[in-house]
Amino acid sequence: MLIRVLQIVREQGWFDLSQPFEKTIHFTRGPALWMRLSRQGRGGVHLKFSELTPLADEARRTQRASLDFPALAPRHLGHAVRAPLEVLASQALDFQAVGAATWLGRVHGVRLVDGVTGYFARMAQLSAARTTGQCRPEWFEALREFNASHPRAREVERELDRLAQALETLPAMAQHGDLVLNNLGLAEGGRLVVFDWEDYGRVDVPGLDLFTLQWSLEQEASSHDGLRDSAHRAARALVSVGCDALMLPEPVYRDLAVAYALVFRWLKRPYGVPIQQRVDRWIDSLLETRPSSS
Amino acid sequence: MGVPAPSYASAASRRQLLLTLALTGDERRILVIGADEPADGWLPPAWRQRTEVCTSTGWLSQREEGGFEVVILPGSLGARPQAGGGRGSSPTMQLDLVRRMLAPGGVLTGHVSRPAWRARPSLSTLAASSAGGCRRLLERAGFVDVECYHVEPRLADPMALVPAGTPAARQHFIRAVERDRPQCSLPGYLVRAALARCGGGGLMQRDLVFWARRPC
Numbered sequence: 001m002l003i004r005v006l007q008i009v010r011e012q013g014w015f016d017l018s019q020p021f022e023k024t025i026h027f028t029r030g031p032a033l034w035m036r037l038s039r040q041g042r043g044g045v046h047l048k049f050s051e052l053t054p055l056a057d058e059a060r061r062t063q064r065a066s067l068d069f070p071a072l073a074p075r076h077l078g079h080a081v082r083a084p085l086e087v088l089a090s091q092a093l094d095f096q097a098v099g100a101a102t103w104l105g106r107v108h109g110v111r112l113v114d115g116v117t118g119y120f121a122r123m124a125q126l127s128a129a130r131t132t133g134q135c136r137p138e139w140f141e142a143l144r145e146f147n148a149s150h151p152r153a154r155e156v157e158r159e160l161d162r163l164a165q166a167l168e169t170l171p172a173m174a175q176h177g178d179l180v181l182n183n184l185g186l187a188e189g190g191r192l193v194v195f196d197w198e199d200y201g202r203v204d205v206p207g208l209d210l211f212t213l214q215w216s217l218e219q220e221a222s223s224h225d226g227l228r229d230s231a232h233r234a235a236r237a238l239v240s241v242g243c244d245a246l247m248l249p250e251p252v253y254r255d256l257a258v259a260y261a262l263v264f265r266w267l268k269r270p271y272g273v274p275i276q277q278r279v280d281r282w283i284d285s286l287l288e289t290r291p292s293s294s
Numbered sequence: 295m296g297v298p299a300p301s302y303a304s305a306a307s308r309r310q311l312l313l314t315l316a317l318t319g320d321e322r323r324i325l326v327i328g329a330d331e332p333a334d335g336w337l338p339p340a341w342r343q344r345t346e347v348c349t350s351t352g353w354l355s356q357r358e359e360g361g362f363e364v365v366i367l368p369g370s371l372g373a374r375p376q377a378g379g380g381r382g383s384s385p386t387m388q389l390d391l392v393r394r395m396l397a398p399g400g401v402l403t404g405h406v407s408r409p410a411w412r413a414r415p416s417l418s419t420l421a422a423s424s425a426g427g428c429r430r431l432l433e434r435a436g437f438v439d440v441e442c443y444h445v446e447p448r449l450a451d452p453m454a455l456v457p458a459g460t461p462a463a464r465q466h467f468i469r470a471v472e473r474d475r476p477q478c479s480l481p482g483y484l485v486r487a488a489l490a491r492c493g494g495g496g497l498m499q500r501d502l503v504f505w506a507r508r509p510c
Contacts, residue, residue: 002315022462025315025443025455027308031301041461052300094465097472182473220476272303 005035005049005087008080014089015045029271036092046074046092048198055079055086058198062090065197068126068174072119072194093193095185099220112184113238115192120210120245127173127206139203140167146266151280155287156262163259166252167205173246174201177267179209180216199267207253210242211260215282258286305451310338312445312452313366316403316505321363325395327354328367336368354391362395367404389435396508402437403505405449425458425496428504437506445501446470455503458496467495 002023009015015037022041026034031052038044048055059079066076077089098112143160150156176183177199185193214235221231243250265279302308313336324345326337337345346362348354392402408423425442432440443455444463456463467490475483489495 001317001319003318022457022460023441023455024457024462024466027302027311027453029301029303033302033311036462038462041463041465097469099472099475270301272301 001049001051001085002035004082004085005047008082008085008087009037009045009047009089012078012080012089014047014077029275031270038092042094044092045077046090048088050086051084053086054081055088056081059088061200061202062088062197064174065176065200066090069119069122069194072115072192073197074193074195093185093187095187095193098181098184098186112186112192113234113241116184116213116238117241117245119192119194120242123173123175123206123209124246127171130172137167140164143203143263143266146269147262150262150283152284152287155290156258156283159258159262159287163205163256163262166256166259170206170248170252172204173206174204175206175208176200177202177208179213181213181220182216202267203263205256205260205263206246206248207243207256208260208263210239210246210248210253211257212264213242214239215261258283258290261286306336308452309336309450312405312449312455312503313403314338315455316401316441317364321401323362323397324364324366325362326366326368327392328369354395357395359394360397360400363397363400365392365396365400365402367392367402369405369407385431386434389431389437393436393508398508399510400508401505402432402508403503405445405501405503407449407501423502425502428502429458432504432506436509438509440504440506442502442504444496444499445503446499448499449501449503456496456499458502463496464490464493467498470495 002025006017010017015021017037019039021044022036022038024036024038026036028034032048032050032055035047035049036044037047048058056079059076062073063076065073074093075091077091079086079088081087140163147153147156147160176194176197178196179194183195185195187193217231217235217238221228221235239250239253243253261279261283265276265283268275268279302311322344324341326345326347328348328350396402406423406428425444428442429440442458444458445452446454446456454466456466468487471483471486471490474486478486486495486498489497
């Protein structure tokens with residue numbers, strides 16, 4: 001398979017294969033693989049490829065993301081099909097991984113939370129400029145159908161009704177869909193970069209990205225004894241600045257917590273049972289803390 | 295919810311995929327030498343009809359040269375005794391036989407694992423299970439386009455192939471150590487971080503995948 005992927009890279013001119021280069025290959029639990037082509041461990045191109053699933057929709061989303069967030073998203077290079085193989089290419093960025101410890105400090109004098117706040121502010125700006133009105137309902141019916149078989153279906157149905165009501169008034173804001181610490185990085189100079197935009201715009205309810213990032217930060221903090229309290233405080237602070245940047249009232253954000261988790265559960269459906277189970281445990285804990293009067 | 299879409303959610307599916315990466319998919323004649331477990335467990339279903347399995351290189355001297363487009367050595371590089379017991383030939387001699395089984399341009403692929411110390415591995419076994427040793431063995435046996443990859447985290451559940459002995463591997467393992475930091479004790483993290491920064495991140499991985507080509 002790699003031979004055919006490299007043939008496509010050569011044909012499209014995405015990377016010069018005539019000079020020595022390295023291949024680092026990543027599997028996923030979904031239907032595709034990733035490969036980075038680099039030289040001396042730096043730069044190069046990031047390729048997503050699959051013989052199991054079409055990538056045209058993802059290509060469109062990653063291209064749109066690189067136009068909407070040119071400072072944050074890797075530059076989209078192109079998409080090619082040699083059936084059944086499809087390849088999606090974007091610029092590879094050199095970055096430092098982000099964890100709870102990085103979040104709490106400064107890198108090159110910059111706080112990560114400032115970069116993320118900028119992302120949310122830009123999201124709100126784009127939404128206002130596009131004047132698409134309220135959230136689009138197409139994805140909501142698929143979400144409801146998918147969650148109909150949830151073990152706690154009755155409670156889930158109530159939360160989805162809550163979301164349906166919110167969708168009538170909230171402005172449409174295209175979400176990354178998988179904004180977690182693992183998909184953030186710090187490039188040179190402390191610049192925040194965000195990866196894995198393949199679900200960008202699949203849902204447009206404001207607050208989803210803030211919620212998954214908050215959860216991701218708290219999850220990592222809970223496994224790191226020395227950071228737990230400060231990371232929880234940082235997560236709460238993130239919610240406050242994030243809601244400000246999104247112009248989303250905090251009570252509305254908190255009220256939709258379970259709904260956001262259900263949306264994430266739906267978006268993660270191609271990634272198999274272990275991921276599903278992890279998200280379901282999260283949903284259970286949120287439902288347990290939901291006041292019974294709601 | 296309907297029929298689940300095809301994916302690599304299972305470790306078994308990723309392990310099967312691992313063997314096919316270096317190939318085009320059009321290969322018709324495949325030879326497996328020295329599998330420790332039944333091939334059905336790890337050989338892609340589409341290959342089973344066109345694959346011959348033999349237990350060791352001992353039988354190869356009786357076979358016609360150049361008869362296969364692919365040879366797979368699942369865990370047997372330099373560590374497989376000859377059929378019928380006895381001292382057997384050196385790993386280089388065994389690989390030379392394997393090379394001659396391949397058609398010109400044919401691909402050798404496989405994997406090796408670093409044995410546990412309590413198994414008292416021979417020097418040749420240890421050498422073959424290191425990235426540098428694996429590469430040298432294959433090149434000495436006349437293979438070209440040799441590529442060795444560390445399997446992360448392990449062969450039974452592969453999530454990444456990292457090009458052994460390269461600057462890309464160093465960068466990858468530095469990031470991996472930082473990513474895994476919450477799961478490590480402080481001393482464990484410091485040791486792993488130092489190892490990764492010195493370019494020794496591959497030493498933390500037990501399994502290697504390799505592929506190479508018989509010259510045309």
